[in-house]
Amino acid sequence: MGTTLSGTNKLLLFERLNPSYVLPTDIPEEFESLIIPAAGAYFREDAEAEILSQNINFGPFTLWIHDIWAKENIVLCPFIPSHIWSLHGLYEESLHLESPSAPSYLLEEKEFNLFNLPAGLHRIPMAAGKKILSVHINVEQEVLKAMVEEFPGLEALTKLDRKEAGALNAHPYNSNPICDFLIEKMLSCRYTVKRAYPYIFRICIDLLRNIAAQEANLHQPLMVDSVLNTESTHQLLNYIREHPFKKNTITQLGYMFDTTPKKLSFEFKQHFAVSIHDFMHTARMMMIYDMMQEQKTAMSEIAKISEFPNVMNMMMQVADYYSCSRSATYQ
Structure with missing residues (x-):
């Protein structure tokens, strides 16, 4: 119209x-x-x-x-x-x-x-x-x-094809709460260029990955149980956002939210497109990166807070997640 x-x-x-x-x-x-x-x-x-x-x-x-x-x-x-x-x-x-x-x-x-x-x-x-x-x-x-x-994770988007101008997707994608979280982090980034580029670069990748996951799951209907458990699934998302330093297992989260690990994992992905593990990793990496930029906490303490065995292990994961050396070449 x-x-x-x-x-x-x-x-x-x-x-x-x-x-x-x-x-x-x-x-x-x-x-x-x-x-x-x-x-x-x-x-x-x-x-x-x-x-x-x-x-x-x-x-x-x-x-x-x-x-x-x-x-x-x-x-x-x-x-x-x-x-x-x-x-x-x-x-x-x-x-x-x-x-x-x-x-x-x-x-x-x-x-x-x-x-x-x-x-x-x-x-x-x-x-x-x-x-x-x-x-x-x-x-x-x-x-x-x-x-x-x-x-x-971007592969589903590359399979789309349209010769004429217009939307490649058959149906619009939802800006679900994880997308909102990423956009909020992007818009509130006040780091200098050198520190901001890897951070915002990764936000863009994670946003693209969430959209690609929605495309890949396009034909999977939202199940009745997922709808009925919307409130508890959103509570789980908020728990991860508020406790990014915790390395809970899916079994522990299932116990906390009074459901089975399989059901919890399925309903989380139905609502937010990506897995619980994927979002937990995103939230943890963001927390560590933010704490590193603040420079108020020793690296050994950050590793301890975020439940890594040592600083080296933590830094390897952060560098891999943010592709710091590669992102720097785009500045």
């Missing part, structure tokens, strides 16, 4: 061949809390809209974050200089994507889509008074395929 809304056209660059970031001093103070220090930023303000765009080029893919406030009716005109695939997530409002070469597509709040976007201009009408947060991970199809060797 399309829309008849019209307004002033606002060019929105999804990629830039020649970056020309603005200085932080050129961005009004009221937007300071939104600034990611490691990202390059652009800011535009006029009578119709305020647009803050932030970008990090990681090499194999780029991250774009757009905060857009419409004071009047506007039409966002995303421009893509060359053909890309783009994982797109929208927060705070829903919008319609319009393209001369594809049907109108509803961009629903808190949903993700993987778009095949040819070079050119697209249209997204936005009503006065709306505010959106738009997150994009842009990658070339062949590059995504090459990334599977290092990150096998």
Whole structure:
């Protein structure tokens, strides 16, 4: 279904061949809390809209974050200089994507889509008074395929195929609480460039992996028991978030939440796409990385808190998870 809304056209660059970031001093103070220090930023303000765009080029893919406030009716005109695939997530409002070469597509709040976007201009009408947060991970199809060797969890996305412009996925992906957790960590990262790149790079990978897991499990219906146990499954997720230093076994968690390990594991994956072990590892690695950057706790103490046998074992896992040496080459 399309829309008849019209307004002033606002060019929105999804990629830039020649970056020309603005200085932080050129961005009004009221937007300071939104600034990611490691990202390059652009800011535009006029009578119709305020647009803050932030970008990090990681090499194999780029991250774009757009905060857009419409004071009047506007039409966002995303421009893509060359053909890309783009994982797109929208927060705070829903919008319609319009393209001369594809049907109108509803961009629903808190949903993700993987778009095949040819070079050119697209249209997204936005009503006065709306505010959106738009997150994009842009990658070339062949590059995504090459990334599977290092990150096998991405394979399901590489099997998607569509020649014409539009969503590659048959159904939108859900921004489940783990996706929300990752986005929250991304937006709140205040580390310097050198420290932020491995951290945000891995967040993007984990977000792509969660979406790929949703694609792989697309034809598995949400079982009745999973629906009935939604509250306890969310309690388990919150427990892991609040206790990332604990290395509980699935058997121990099953005992704590009064269910069998098999049932607990199945229902967690039904709700959040990835396994309990996968999310426990993500939460633990993030906690350790954050504590390392704070530099308030000795490495030996961090290893003890996070239940590693020694510092060397902990550091090897952190380095492997964040691919620190490789990520540094993308700065």
